[in-house]
Amino acid sequence: MTTTADPPQPDDAGAPETDPPAPPAGAEDPATSFTRQRATRWLEPHLLLRMSLRAVVSAILGEYNDKRELMGEIEADGFLDLSTPDGDLWIDYVADLGDGFAATYAVATLLSRPELEVAPQGGTTHSTRQGRLLVLGGDECYPAAHVDEYENRLVGPYRAALPRKDPDAPCLQAVPGNHDWYDGLTAFMRTFCQGRWIGGWRSRQARSYFATKLSAGWWLWGVDIQFDTYLDEAQLSYFRRIAEELRPGDAVLLCTGKPSWVAATDDDVEAYATLDFFEREVIHPRHARVRLALTGDRHHYSRYGASDGAQKITAGGGGAFLSATHHLPETIHVPPPRSRARSKSRSTTYQRCDVYPEAGDSRRLSRGILRLPFATPTFAALLGGVYALLTLAVGAALRDPAHGLVEDVHAMAAALRGADVGRLAGGLADSVAAFLLCAVVIGGAVAFTRDASRRRGRITGLVHGLLHLTLLIVVIRGATWLTAGMPGTWSLALVVPLVFAVGGILAAELVALYLLVVDRLFGINSNELFAGQAIPDRRNFLRLRLQPDGTLTVYPIGVRRVPRDWDLRPGWVPGDRERFAPVDGIVAPFLIEEPIPIPRTAPGTAA
Structure with missing residues (x-):
């Protein structure tokens, strides 16, 4: 030595x-x-x-x-x-x-x-x-x-x-x-x-x-x-x-x-x-x-x-x-x-x-963490993009059969305007695209949860994912209400950006609230809360x-x-x-x- x-x-x-x-x-x-x-x-x-x-x-x-x-x-x-x-x-x-x-x-x-x-x-x-x-x-x-x-x-x-x-x-x-x-x-x-x-x-x-x-x-x-x-x-x-x-x-x-x-x-x-x-x-x-x-x-x-x-x-x-x-x-x-x-x-x-x-x-x-949407705007943009894609998928699932691009746009806008909460929720499962996007949202929420108890982690993540889908429906209803008096093409052209912008901010805030609550109640996701x-x-x-x-x-x-x-x-x-x-x-x-x-x-x- x-x-x-x-x-x-x-x-x-x-x-x-x-x-x-x-x-x-x-x-x-x-x-x-x-x-x-x-x-x-x-x-x-x-x-x-x-x-x-x-x-x-x-x-x-x-x-x-x-x-x-x-x-x-x-x-x-x-x-x-x-x-x-x-x-x-x-x-x-x-x-x-x-x-x-x-x-x-x-x-x-x-x-x-x-x-x-x-x-x-x-x-x-x-x-x-x-x-x-x-x-x-x-x-x-x-x-x-x-x-x-x-x-x-x-x-x-x-x-x-x-x-x-x-x-x-x-x-x-x-x-x-x-x-x-x-x-x-x-x-x-x-x-x-x-x-x-x-x-x-x-x-x-x-x-x-x-x-x-x-x-x-x-x-x-x-x-x-x-x-x-x-x-x-x-x-x-x-x-x-x-x-x-x-x-x-x-x-x-x-x-x-x-x-x-x-x-x-x-x-x-x-x-x-x-x-x-x-x-x-x-x-x-x-x-x-x-x-x-x-x-x-x-x-x-x-x-x-x-x-x-x-x-x-x-x-x-x-x-x-x-x-x-x-x-x-x-x-x-x-x-x-x-x-x-x-x-x-x-x-x-x-x-x-x-x-x-x-x-x-x-x-x-x-x-x-409640400042998350503005501290990390790209994260809000990511969630807003997912919400916007889900909005298009729901509109496509609920529209009346039509032919041609313009007719489809009018049909999607009309479907979103006329759908109540129940129909919007059903639209999330009525098309392959919407269903897959919902699975991504829920799966991502479950994967995001860090808990030593797998059962509690899955339940917590599932609740988090379902809250996002609920928030999406609320945002779609609000966006269609704001654009109710516009023609179909213009209505859809404004609904999707509104869902992207407002939905992205609210979705990021929902993630922030999730992190804060589960940290307080269960002591989980504390690392993500501070990171x-x-x-x-x-x-x-x-x-x-x-x-x-x-x-x-x-x-x-x-x-x-x-x-x-x-x-x-x-x-x-x-x-x-x-x-x-x-x-x-x-x-x-x-x-x-x-x-x-x-x-x-x-x-x-x-x-």
Whole structure:
């Protein structure tokens, strides 16, 4: 086992054999090296289609072209050694970044600063220092991994925040999340596994997983769990070799791509099985323990603590849309007693200690989904188009037999004008076209529902779909009433656009109401409820301090509001930090809660 500050790079990735020299400070203006991006609008139709296709393709790629197996051929069995003689070490952690410029850059500016003075509300001010290592905890790029997306959504903003490439620059390591896996890790490997600079941070890993030796008996391990499936044999072999360096009483800070401890409590009882296996088979035999687990994936801050001081923290506030906190469980048990894994560790209870945003604030913010028709007009246009097609199909089904295009138009207009609610409802099933479109509406509503209970999910989705068909009938009746005095051709020519425009807005509002209601009643579709808003506020990241006595202290840092408008900083010269300055406010960091001290060993345990 070798110890290295810069693991060898993969031969097949085209990495140089020696470290490339750092370009001189100010060699290029970071403002011109990328294109600022708006936050991802997850309910835009083209993105819904593209991400659905990518999810299917990436699942196939992940199964048949798992690049982690190829990484096993890379000669990089060493680990990064950041241990210091005095045992004092700072580390930064951020996850779920690389989305809209405003939120991503706001967090990057804070990470770029050598010192931050932060305090909780009404509490004592604490001084924190920039970490010698920045850990990216997953989902480094949205909506899906691509070299250009990494450049514009992550590398560019971080370069603008910290353009300098100093000889003593902090290191950077990253674990992939599900969005990084959508291209089979190709862009991730190019960005993070070739020793490249991410702004003023130098990447130091050769694979999608890594190990770093810290001070005072602590280690940092980053594991790649792909789509929360399994740990490949090459990765297990790597960590088994690293585990030989562990000493009894050592502590591991484990970084993973998903809060499987919460998922195991919510709906997937076996979600924690992979991590439990990893701890039980790789770490515990060396008489070491995971004392802190960090993850992102859910775009909020939450902390769960065990009675022995071990902590599990989700800190996914690096730039992606805000996630809800008002449905997080009070208590989790990992591995869950209900798990049917043949071998599992004894279950440990963790209590919820703090969340950000606060649960009440999370509920209040959820009401912003009611602006959906105007925040994402393309989604309203999609639904309006479906409503318009259904209107034409119903008119065709109800019209009297006629010959010729003009006669058909008159017949359809007359049929729509003369039909009562019952006939309109019958018209939805009286033609193949209308029936198929109704099936698409109901099927889409059922598929849109995210519920661990399949039966409740199907019923909820069915009700949602039927409400859309009911709303369609109401909109058709209203449109025909407004155009009642017009000739048939003009009547139909106005009814369809009215259904498209008014129906689209009302249909999108119905989806918003559905999301709000089912979140409140059943705690389902919460992700879609917040994804549809793309809230850039309530950011978070972590600063961690490792002290000589083996205590690791976590400083959870939050930002309540992110400025929306940024302009070039006046007086900036090459080599300065923070190329952009906020126009409509400031980035004001604060401590989400008091610092959390984590001893290397549990109380009463021999060090």
